[in-house]
Amino acid sequence: MAEKQRSYSISELASEFDVTTRSIRFYEDQGLLHPTRRGQTRIYSRQDRVRMKLILRGKRLGFSLAEIRDLFSLWDETPSGSQKQLNLLMEIIHQKRAELDQQLKDIAMVQLELDNAERRCRDALDELRTQKQKAS
Amino acid sequence: MAEKQRSYSISELASEFDVTTRSIRFYEDQGLLHPTRRGQTRIYSRQDRVRMKLILRGKRLGFSLAEIRDLFSLWDETPSGSQKQLNLLMEIIHQKRAELDQQLKDIAMVQLELDNAERRCRDALDELRTQKQKAS
DNA sequence: TTTCCGCTTTACGTTAACGTAAACTTCCTC
DNA sequence: GAGGAAGTTTACGTTAACGTAAAGCGGAAA
Structure with a gap:
């Protein structure tokens, strides 16, 4: 059962989510993403892709990157x-x-x-x- | 039928909504509020108070002040x-x-x-x- | 070999939404 | 009439979230 470990380049992610590579690197800088490296080059896993989704979702809700990072540690910190x-x-x-x-009330x-x-x-x-x- | 035209000072509004007077003046600067004046001093009407509520609600939803201003013109521009x-x-x-x-989807x-x-x-x-x- | 493409780092610039400080008027009150 | 409280304008400072430009590296294709 070989795991299908699809990986992504930074520009793949950028175009898929319609953000700049600058933003993606910035998110890493802020501790929101932790891609591996092949040499200098960043390699993004499926997990990183999921993270990207969550980041953008958080932003649409008006959360700051710091808050999103906190939610992440809430999330994956095995309690x-x-x-x-x-x-x-x-x-x-x-x-x-x-x-x-x-x-929810505000939206209503x-x-x-x-x-x-x-x-x-x-x-x-x-x-x-x-x-x-x-x-x- | 005398209209009960309650009015507010800037610091009254500030403490009621827990924002600084600086913010309130800034909102005026950005065209979100239009208080009248007695001399130099700003006088806020009940309508302005309602506006304040709407501004904060918009902010909680992650809207920018510019977007909120647009929504306001949507709102009170008699079509x-x-x-x-x-x-x-x-x-x-x-x-x-x-x-x-x-x-709504994101919140869910x-x-x-x-x-x-x-x-x-x-x-x-x-x-x-x-x-x-x-x-x- | 050169040239180009995609990736990298470094670093300064920009916008929104205020914070903060300085200097000034007005009005009350002691 | 000296001071204080609350208001004002003017203006420079700050933070978040990137934008943008410069300079360099590594592989592949001509």
Whole structure:
């Protein structure tokens, strides 16, 4: 059962996710990615690719790279710390969950406002059409 | 029927929303707020207060101040433009709605990951407790 | 061999969203 | 009328997240 260890070059990842290579190297600099090397050249694994997805997802939610890095250590740190550490982790998890809940509420509100704006916009368009009708 | 036109000072708003006065003046600079003046001093209306809420909500969703300003003009521009303008507005509205939908998906994914992390964390805590039990 | 392509490092530049400090008015109050 | 509290303008500083340019390395193709 040979593992199909597909790997990626930096420009492959860049074009797939539509970011620059500069960004990808920057993420590594910030401790978000840890590609291996063949000589000087960076080699990205499937795991790194998954990381990229997660990074971009975090960014779309307005998280900073530092926060995303913290979430990563939450994620892959096999929880083997002291009880104090573990409780701290639980704390952070609940904190993040609260942020997401707030965002859900915010999104709902903005959606309502968009509904409203769209309705008024549609009304204005209808108004224009009926005026055109009268003119003909 | 005297309108109860409550007004606010800059520091009142600042403490209520837990931002600095510098930020509030900056938002004005960027065209997000338009307080009236008594002499030099800024006077904020209830409408301005509502604006503040919307600004912070937008920020929590990761919008830039420029985007928020655009949403504002979407919002209070009585849709009285040309048909071309109105169609453009509809376009922008749908664009923003798509962004929000994407965020909803992203939030759902991150929530799953948090669930996962919390479970592993809880398991590790249980593990610690049972070990303590054995030791006693 | 040269030349080009993709990758690398190094390093300075840029934008957004404020922070922070200085110097000044206004109004109250002691 | 001296001081303090709260407001103002002006302006330079700061951080995050890259952009951009310069200079160099290694392989392959002409």
